[in-house]
Amino acid sequence: MSVATISYPGVIAYKELQYTxxxxxxxxxxxxxxxxxxxxxxxxGTVTITYTGQPSTSLPDxxxxxxxxxxxxxxxxxxxxxxxxxxxxxxxxxxNGRYNIIRNDERDEDTEKTLRQLVEFLLQACGEASxxxxxxxxxxxxxxxxFCTEPRLALSALMREWGYDVALGYDTEDVVxxxxxxxxxxxxxxxxxxxSGVDAKxxxxxxxxxxxxxxxxxxxxxxxxxxxxxxxYRLFDDVSYKPENGWEKxxxxxxxxxxxxxxxxxxxxxxxxxxxVYRVKQFSDGNLKVPIEDGETLDAITxxxxxxxxxxxxxxxDTNSTQRKYARVxxxxxxxxxxxxxxxxxxxxxEDVLNVRFEIDGERGLVFFTDPxxxxxxxxxxxxxxxxxxxxxxxxxxxxxxxxxxxxHFPGYHKDIAFDASGTxxxxxxxxxxxxxxxxxxxxNHIANVVNNTNNQASLDTLAAAIATASAGKYSATVSQMVVxxxxxxxxxxxxxxxxxxxxxxxxxxxxxxHTIASAGMEFDRYTKSRHDRAVREHMMERxxxxxxxxxLAKKGAEGND
Numbered sequence: 001m002s003v004a005t006i007s008y009p010g011v012i013a014y015k016e017l018q019y020t021x022x023x024x025x026x027x028x029x030x031x032x033x034x035x036x037x038x039x040x041x042x043x044x045g046t047v048t049i050t051y052t053g054q055p056s057t058s059l060p061d062x063x064x065x066x067x068x069x070x071x072x073x074x075x076x077x078x079x080x081x082x083x084x085x086x087x088x089x090x091x092x093x094x095x096n097g098r099y100n101i102i103r104n105d106e107r108d109e110d111t112e113k114t115l116r117q118l119v120e121f122l123l124q125a126c127g128e129a130s131x132x133x134x135x136x137x138x139x140x141x142x143x144x145x146x147f148c149t150e151p152r153l154a155l156s157a158l159m160r161e162w163g164y165d166v167a168l169g170y171d172t173e174d175v176v177x178x179x180x181x182x183x184x185x186x187x188x189x190x191x192x193x194x195x196s197g198v199d200a201k202x203x204x205x206x207x208x209x210x211x212x213x214x215x216x217x218x219x220x221x222x223x224x225x226x227x228x229x230x231x232x233y234r235l236f237d238d239v240s241y242k243p244e245n246g247w248e249k250x251x252x253x254x255x256x257x258x259x260x261x262x263x264x265x266x267x268x269x270x271x272x273x274x275x276x277v278y279r280v281k282q283f284s285d286g287n288l289k290v291p292i293e294d295g296e297t298l299d300a301i302t303x304x305x306x307x308x309x310x311x312x313x314x315x316x317x318d319t320n321s322t323q324r325k326y327a328r329v330x331x332x333x334x335x336x337x338x339x340x341x342x343x344x345x346x347x348x349x350x351e352d353v354l355n356v357r358f359e360i361d362g363e364r365g366l367v368f369f370t371d372p373x374x375x376x377x378x379x380x381x382x383x384x385x386x387x388x389x390x391x392x393x394x395x396x397x398x399x400x401x402x403x404x405x406x407x408x409h410f411p412g413y414h415k416d417i418a419f420d421a422s423g424t425x426x427x428x429x430x431x432x433x434x435x436x437x438x439x440x441x442x443x444x445n446h447i448a449n450v451v452n453n454t455n456n457q458a459s460l461d462t463l464a465a466a467i468a469t470a471s472a473g474k475y476s477a478t479v480s481q482m483v484v485x486x487x488x489x490x491x492x493x494x495x496x497x498x499x500x501x502x503x504x505x506x507x508x509x510x511x512x513x514x515h516t517i518a519s520a521g522m523e524f525d526r527y528t529k530s531r532h533d534r535a536v537r538e539h540m541m542e543r544x545x546x547x548x549x550x551x552x553l554a555k556k557g558a559e560g561n562d
Contacts, residue, residue, distance in 0.1 A: 004051045008080075013037070015506070017049065017505040020500060020501070020527075029082065031080075035078070036078045041067055049505060051490060062083060064082055085127075092125060092126055092150075095122075095154065099113045104322050114139065116133050116138040122151045123151075126152055126155070128174065142162075162470055163473035167495060179496045181473050183495030184497060190486045190489075191485060203419070203424070207417045207475070209417065210431065211412050214413055215308075217437075217440060218283060218284070219284035219330070220283060222395065247389065247390075250389065275374045275391060277369070278373070291450045296402070303402060308327070308398055331393050332347060333392035350395070373392040374391060375390055429468070439455070440453045482517065487515060
């Protein structure tokens with residue numbers, strides 16, 4: 001005769017055990033119904049289940065959730081609820097860390113960890129010394145930001161995102177991370193009942209990987225503006241304090257001709273802004289068409305605001321890291337002669353990079369120069385005499401995103417990866433930490449001569465393929481099945497296909513006998529929250545970490561170190 005036994009420290013006589021194994025970071029509950037006893041029951045310990053002809057199963061480090069005695073039709077019974085060792089994962093030290101930081105479209109090698117390494121790190125932080133993570137993708141590098149974060153919540157978020165989940169190890173077994181939908185079929189012997197079905201999940205035809213907003217490096221024509229009395233920047237000829245004879249005879253270096261005819265407020269405004277503030281007018285080739293193949297013609301140059309203050313070009317620093325180069329200005333202007341330090345001004349060439357100090361107000365498309373930027377009809381040698389002055393011809397080269405005329409968003413590149421020809425629609429994966437970056441190249445006459453443009457699209461295509469492969473398990477449909485066995489199958493283990501196993505061990509009074517229920521591709525226990533419900537709850541708890549991460553990424557962009 002087959003006999004089942006249960007042991008837990010302090011329990012003298014049991015009536016029934018019900019234990020449903022599930023995937024995830026939440027602990028499973030072991031429900032013990034025992035004969036009331038005077039002796040105390042241990043608050044933690046190992047549950048051991050044995051059955052004739054079956055290997056025993058032990059669950060070490062269980063904790064009591066509750067123990068209470070009630071009265072019902074059976075008389076007095078004591079119900080003990082134990083939680084497996086994943087309950088202890090809630091008490092481990094929170095973690096801090098940022099990994100796979102993307103700077104200047106490159107991954108910082110010092111922060112690199114693959115998805116597999118991240119999962120292993122988190123499980124070890126939970127107290128699992130040697131988790132089996134061999135099934136986790138080792139070619140993806142998700143950017144993560146953890147600040148005082150519970151390891152189990154970070155683990156749950158990663159596994160949910162990439163289509164994995166964790167199965168608890170029993171006895172001395174290690175925990176194992178499985179890809180959802182991938183695993184072993186259920187045994188077909190000693191079966192009392194079989195029920196088959198199909199996972200109702202709708203498979204996509206295409207996996208779309210969406211990257212962050214596109215950014216372009218190009219050159220922009222500037223026009224001189226001045227600050228008017230109503231705090232608005234206007235063209236020289238439109239300001240209220242324009243001299244009767246115009247600006248040609250007003251020396252930019254001191255505006256002395258203006259000081260004699262205008263009140264102090266107007267003179268101060270002129271000194272602050274005349275020849276010192278320039279505004280983006282259009283692209284350097286003289287129109288509003290984005291200078292790339294099939295570029296959109298903008299309805300206003302403000303569609304590219306805010307401007308960045310850096311280029312997409314990179315330079316190596318003295319610490320052997322890379323950073324974006326700062327924006328630069330080209331143009332025809334009177335600038336200090338390099339061969340002397342006496343302030344003698346000479347005319348530059350439109351192709352020259354001007355080594356002058358300036359700042360960019362990206363939101364308004366304004367460039368503020370420390371010194372007046374102007375040109376004359378006579379190059380002179382510092383003494384201008386009877387000459388005419390006019391604004392410099394300036395070209396700003398910097399980077400920016402382009403806002404769509406109709407939808408008003410900043411478009412970004414996406415890559416479509418075929419998944420299932422018989423599927424429907426799209427499954428979307430957001431990978432906003434990287435983006436398509438394009439650099440427009442110019443010929444000798446860079447005002448109107450666009451030679452070509454290059455971008456990093458090919459590398460994004462490669463990345464998108466790897467991302468789609470790593471996440472495919474989330475979208476794979478599986479045939480579902482539930483099987484009831486004639487006796488406890490204690491050797492059964494969860495995997496990516498076997499998603500729930502329930503053991504019922506009874507003394508025969510409450511249940512007709514001991515048995516096991518197992519499922520593949522589905523969860524059957526209505527008293528246990530589904531993986532989806534557990535994930536929703538964990539997601540809500542993890543949101544604050546996501547918000548912190550988003551704030552950090554936004555700060556990186558604002559600092560030009562994206």
